[in-house]
Amino acid sequence: MDFSIIILFVVLAALMFFMSSRTRKQQKQQAEFRAALAPGQEVMTGSGMVGTVVEIDDESDTVTIETTPGTRTRWLRAAVAKRTDTAVEAEDAEETDTTGTSDDAGSIASADGHVEVPDDLSGLDTAQREHLENKRRENGETEDK
Numbered sequence: 001m002d003f004s005i006i007i008l009f010v011v012l013a014a015l016m017f018f019m020s021s022r023t024r025k026q027q028k029q030q031a032e033f034r035a036a037l038a039p040g041q042e043v044m045t046g047s048g049m050v051g052t053v054v055e056i057d058d059e060s061d062t063v064t065i066e067t068t069p070g071t072r073t074r075w076l077r078a079a080v081a082k083r084t085d086t087a088v089e090a091e092d093a094e095e096t097d098t099t100g101t102s103d104d105a106g107s108i109a110s111a112d113g114h115v116e117v118p119d120d121l122s123g124l125d126t127a128q129r130e131h132l133e134n135k136r137r138e139n140g141e142t143e144d145k
Contacts, residue, residue, distance in 0.1 A: 034077050046081045
């Protein structure tokens with residue numbers, strides 16, 4: 001048997017071992033996370049739904065998540081993907097809270113907060129360009145192109 005073939009098999013075996021050990025480590029971390037779930041934690045499911053854990057049923061291995069006050073859904077514990085960081089969400093909410101009175105060049109909202117939405121995606125860039133041109137005309141500006 002050729003020596004290079006033996007080396008190739010050894011390298012492949014080592015690669016498979018390291019890949020499987022990383023996968024086992026990730027699975028262990030997920031299992032520990034799900035076992036430590038407690039009411040009051042904000043979590044996100046694998047499908048992207050975010051809510052607060054309100055009840056955990058160990059018999060059926062389900063978690064009840066409340067998304068908005070009074071809206072509760074039951075999920076398998078395995079469907080819970082991760083905890084969400086409420087501090088980051090609060091900062092994001094502050095940054096995205098706009099009233100439509102912005103004078104940003106990329107804003108397509110008018111002063112009254114009305115946003116014109118095109119009927120299809122093909123006109124999205126055109127609609128924004130037309131809005132900016134109308135805004136320039138209203139302000140008495142001329143194009144410097």
